[in-house]
Amino acid sequence: MADTVTTSRVPAVTGPAGTGAETRTEALAVTVTETETETAAAAGRRRWTGSWPALLARRTLALVLLAAAWEVLPRTGLVDPVFVPPLSQVLAAWYDLLLSGQLAEHFEASLIRSLGGFGLAIVVAIPLGLAIGWYRPVADFLSPVLELFRNTSAVALLPVFILILGLGEPSKIVFVFYACSWPILLNTISGVKTVEPLLVKSARSMGLGPLRLFQKVILPAAVPTVFTGVRLAGATSILVLLFAEMVGAKAGLGYLVQDAQFNFRIPDMYAGIITISALGLLFNLLLLRVERRFSTWRTV
Amino acid sequence: MTVNVAEYNPSGYADAPVKISLRDVGKTFPIRGSDRTFTALDGVGLDVRAGEFLTLVGPSGCGKSTLLDLIAGLTAPTTGRIVIDGVPVDGPGPDRGVVFQQYALFPWRTALANVAFGLEARAVPKGERTERARHYLDLVGLSGFEQRYPHELSGGMRQRVAIARSLACDPEVLLMDEPFAALDAQTRESLQEELLLIWQKTGKTVVFITHGIDEAVYLGERVAVMTSRPGRIKHVLDIGFDSRDGDLRADRRFGEYRHHVWTLLRDEVAAAQEQERARG
Numbered sequence: 376m377a378d379t380v381t382t383s384r385v386p387a388v389t390g391p392a393g394t395g396a397e398t399r400t401e402a403l404a405v406t407v408t409e410t411e412t413e414t415a416a417a418a419g420r421r422r423w424t425g426s427w428p429a430l431l432a433r434r435t436l437a438l439v440l441l442a443a444a445w446e447v448l449p450r451t452g453l454v455d456p457v458f459v460p461p462l463s464q465v466l467a468a469w470y471d472l473l474l475s476g477q478l479a480e481h482f483e484a485s486l487i488r489s490l491g492g493f494g495l496a497i498v499v500a501i502p503l504g505l506a507i508g509w510y511r512p513v514a515d516f517l518s519p520v521l522e523l524f525r526n527t528s529a530v531a532l533l534p535v536f537i538l539i540l541g542l543g544e545p546s547k548i549v550f551v552f553y554a555c556s557w558p559i560l561l562n563t564i565s566g567v568k569t570v571e572p573l574l575v576k577s578a579r580s581m582g583l584g585p586l587r588l589f590q591k592v593i594l595p596a597a598v599p600t601v602f603t604g605v606r607l608a609g610a611t612s613i614l615v616l617l618f619a620e621m622v623g624a625k626a627g628l629g630y631l632v633q634d635a636q637f638n639f640r641i642p643d644m645y646a647g648i649i650t651i652s653a654l655g656l657l658f659n660l661l662l663l664r665v666e667r668r669f670s671t672w673r674t675v
Numbered sequence: 676m677t678v679n680v681a682e683y684n685p686s687g688y689a690d691a692p693v694k695i696s697l698r699d700v701g702k703t704f705p706i707r708g709s710d711r712t713f714t715a716l717d718g719v720g721l722d723v724r725a726g727e728f729l730t731l732v733g734p735s736g737c738g739k740s741t742l743l744d745l746i747a748g749l750t751a752p753t754t755g756r757i758v759i760d761g762v763p764v765d766g767p768g769p770d771r772g773v774v775f776q777q778y779a780l781f782p783w784r785t786a787l788a789n790v791a792f793g794l795e796a797r798a799v800p801k802g803e804r805t806e807r808a809r810h811y812l813d814l815v816g817l818s819g820f821e822q823r824y825p826h827e828l829s830g831g832m833r834q835r836v837a838i839a840r841s842l843a844c845d846p847e848v849l850l851m852d853e854p855f856a857a858l859d860a861q862t863r864e865s866l867q868e869e870l871l872l873i874w875q876k877t878g879k880t881v882v883f884i885t886h887g888i889d890e891a892v893y894l895g896e897r898v899a900v901m902t903s904r905p906g907r908i909k910h911v912l913d914i915g916f917d918s919r920d921g922d923l924r925a926d927r928r929f930g931e932y933r934h935h936v937w938t939l940l941r942d943e944v945a946a947a948q949e950q951e952r953a954r955g
């Protein structure tokens with residue numbers, strides 16, 4: 376078995392065949408290693424045919440392993456099941472939360488806040504970034520202030536937002552908006568500034584005025600960089616929102632996790648965390664989709 | 676300082692009015708991190724007549740591309756005057772089309788959309804735009820590649836898209852910076868033919884930079900040879916074949932012209948290499 380693995384995966388290996396797999400067997404629980412080698416060998420064989428089940432197997436392998444470890448380790452007592460309950464228990468708790476409607480309530484609260492702040496950041500930061508990147512006077516005027524705020528952590532400002540806007544929704548949305556604005560703003564500025572000068576020259580030689588130049592060259596050239604910022608902001612929006620919800624909220628996934636931990640409903644806590652991961656994943660997937668639509672021309 | 680004006684030329688389009696006139700044109704660039712300047716062009720004088728095909732040769736780094744930028748109006752000369760049709764150049768204009776040395780295609784646009792770009796700026800209706808873009812892509816031998824993005828094309832194909840793009844705008848003056856450098860010999864020859872045909876048919880004024888002496892002699896009615904940096908016009912050679920029919924390259928005089936340009940260039944290239952060595 377071990378031989379197949381090494382030869383099929385790394386044909387150019389210099390050491391004696393099987394060494395790698397054997398060391399791993401020592402380091403990890405036996406069950407895990409066996410599952411891994413089996414599937415890896417299968418994936419290695421199927422790679423040449425390139426069928427989609429093989430691809431799916433390779434893609435999900437690590438996830439399956441993680442799930443298995445989560446289930447097995449607490450049950451065998453290697454990990455304290457009080458602090459890390461087996462996955463099945465967590466999923467059961469998740470299902471209960473779903474049925475009771477609590478999950479939907481928290482999910483919705485978080486989604487509205489993060490989308491609100493994130494959307495606001497897109498609407499404000501992209502035009503602002505374009506203006507700063509394109510018009511020197513705007514850049515000169517705003518740069519010092521931006522530099523100052525940019526180096527002030529959003530987290531440090533949360534008390535200020537709460538003080539001014541109260542504990543309700545506005546303070547959280549503004550907080551998310553603030554944190555999301557930076558990646559979008561900075562990437563947009565650099566996207567505009569790094570447009571290939573030759574393209575600008577070429578467009579100018581065809582008689583484009585400043586407005587047309589901006590619309591037909593600067594904007595499309597900057598799109599990929601802007602999107603990188605938007606995607607970063609998507610991740611940021613969830614990250615900072617959870618923080619805000621843990622500090623002061625009566626609903627939301629961050630609140631759910633924090634509250635569950637306080638009241639020692641450990642499976643609920645993990646159920647909340649899983650939901651947060653799923654939300655983050657969903658966000659990123661969605662943004663990647665949109666990004667790909669806008670930049671089919673890129674080589675990658 | 677000597678003003679080096681190309682002599683009145685008794686052959687070819689001698690009677691045509693002057694289209695582009697350069698008088699004592701100089702261009703200096705600031706040197707980064709110092710207050711001295713770098714002189715790229717100094718005292719360039721040249722007249723290009725309407726409908727003329729002028730080729731420009733010179734050692735690498737002598738300022739050929741810089742000169743083309745100046746004529747295109749993309750940069751302003753530090754000294755001297757550039758006049759087109761009697762009007763001083765103060766920016767780019769639709770009367771001039773440029774083919775850049777490094778293609779300068781828009782990577783987010785397909786070949787077709789790249790060719791149509793200049794027409795969009797000119798507010799040509801969409802249907803006509805597409806039709807004309809297709810026509811010029813076909814002309815440079817790229818029909819079937821309309822929907823390809825630049826990164827999906829070879830270097831030579833990209834260069835041809837760039838040529839099609841500048842032709843599509845139908846400018847009176849074509850400024851071409853080594854447009855055929857990236858092409859294989861066969862494609863180059865067929866595009867040279869094509870360019871000559873277009874030129875004869877449309878009467879455009881062409882300023883064509885090249886490193887190829889053969890190409891310069893073959894295409895040009897006159898060949899302007901530049902000195903090493905700072906670039907000036909060293910000599911303008913009239914190319915006078917009795918007829919452009921038949922194989923010019925087999926003509927006895929082709930060899931003579933070729934040799935003449937080569938001799939003019941040799942010293943300049945040596946000087947340029949000496950400069951590079953002294954600096955490097």
Ligand SMILES: Nc1ncnc2c1ncn2[C@@H]1O[C@H](COP(=O)(O)OP(=O)(O)OP(=O)(O)O)[C@@H](O)[C@H]1O
Pocket residue numbers: 704705713715733734735736737738739740741742776904
């Ligand atoms: N924007 C610029 N700033 C500073 N120096 C420049 C700039 N553009 C060109 N130069 C310098 O001016 C000189 C002439 O450059 P140019 O590109 O016109 O040469 P060229 O004759 O076209 O060369 P090649 O045949 O290699 O294309 C070079 O020495 C170059 O370093």
Ligand SMILES: [Mg+2]
Pocket residue numbers: 739740741776852
């Ligand atoms: Mg050049």
